[in-house]
Amino acid sequence: MPSHIHEILIEMFRGRPALAAELLTGPLHVTVPDFEKARLSPGDLTDIAPTEYRADAVVTLDDHDSTVLAVVIEVQLRIDQRKRRSWPAYLATLYARLDSPVVLLVVCPTQPIAEWCAAPITMGPGSVVTPRALGPDQVPIVTDLDAARRIPELAVLSALAHGARPDPTPIFEALLTALDVIDHDHANLYTDLVLTVLPAAARDCLEELMTTTSHRYQSDFARRYFNEGEASGEARGEARGEARGEARGEVKALLTILDARGVQIPDQIRADITKCTDLDQLGIWIRRAATANTIQDLDNPDRG
Template sequence: MVSSPHEAMHRIFQQDPGVFVRAARALGVPFADPVSTSPLPTDLTENRPLERRVDTLLRIDTADSGSFVLAVEAQGKRDPDKPASWAYYLAYLYAKYQLPPVLVVVCRDRGTAAWAARHVQIGPPQWPSLTLRPLVLGPDNVPVIDTPDEVARDIPLAVLSAVLHHSDPEGGAILKALAVALKDLKERDENSADIFIELIAQGLGKAPGADLWRHLMAVDLSFFQSPLAEEIRDEGRAEGRAGAILRVLDRRGIDVSDEDRERIASCDDLDMLDRWLDRAITATSASEVFVED
């Protein structure tokens, strides 16, 4: 399974562009509700060797304040080259679409969020020609949504909350509330529930909360059918087969070295484990279990 917080931080806006409006309002920025949205090509490359690509790009139309282009960038660390790239994105988008562009930068850690939120003056100090003002969403300004009722009212915003608060004490409560809400959503909209389950797994990456999320998804695997649940099922099957191989060898009195035990226990290839189990029934030594592999 691909595990990428970077992907989840901007893909949530593809799943529900309105999450941007709701998150921005929490910052006191009054964007109007979208009445329609449409994805735009993310490739901002010119006809020369330099490639420029924004993470997510959407056109958002509203009923009372017109349309704008929303560029979403997921930023995992400070990058001194980014302000220049972001300024280019905004200028290019304004020239291409003739619509006001908005740059949203999503950051999982507070230090990166504080860095990205700076207003960057572009031009000589006595007369800056441009001012770069990203709208930054991070753990300090996206609300903690940690009760099932709150999550049920806005699951996409709760997913963003879980990703951005992954290392905060409230992170576990957010994930538990999401598990409850997604189980209810699954009964109404299986596809959306699966997407949110995977976005959370991607967004957590290798954070401590990732193990909790996998545990929550493993509690009722008969209900969840997402790729994450399938992966957990396979892990369970592999663990069971590995245990069976070792039990057979132990019961038959065959010595198994610590190295071979680790090789069996760490294998996640179900076909190979099946072959090893078949050989363990008749093998006279541990080496015969692996002879053809």
């Protein structure tokens, strides 16, 4: 089931397709062919059979007029055997479509899920697909400010993966440096995600860095994020408060419908639903809940 963190992690690749190559060559030590540009490609991976598959994102690395590598990107938040059965189909269909090498990059929020995703998928004798999984252990600790400016999304991933360390200040300083070179909308999106995911103590540390002007480091983005003016701040706070209130109402309606239909809701999925603030996504789930028989019926039917 898509969630807030799922969509934002995908948005990183939509906003910066070259991130796929940077993660493969950096943390995952995969040799990538030389290329001129990285571009986002359609995620529909439908073959001639009736089944339709849709990857979270597809990035192609192009050199002149040819694709030298195609990267299927999946964000996997939990163990789901169905996904491992569909991933080889993603790669085979893309390989047939583009006639180029392909690789599967799976981004995971926890190390156990990353280890599960990274296990080779054996389809038969001599037919093995090995996903490249990026979990917290594979994400480097980014504290170098120049590195944060070069690959700002990696600094965001570093804060998500390592922000709960005993002294996260250098990590957060790199994060704030990275946010300064990202466009304002994405910087806001990533900041909200980091503040949502971090435990309370780490969140307090980051907010102190962003709001204490006497601190030796404060980014331009941090000043904009918190200090755009008292009036605009109040308006933003009221808008966020109204949005949160509306989302809570939609969550309650969704859970009520599912309960009324006798749909069993696992604790983790119930927690994901409760935390969701995306009104569009909640609306989709509510419409599907009206005819749902199982919790899987809330999934997008276009997703493999």
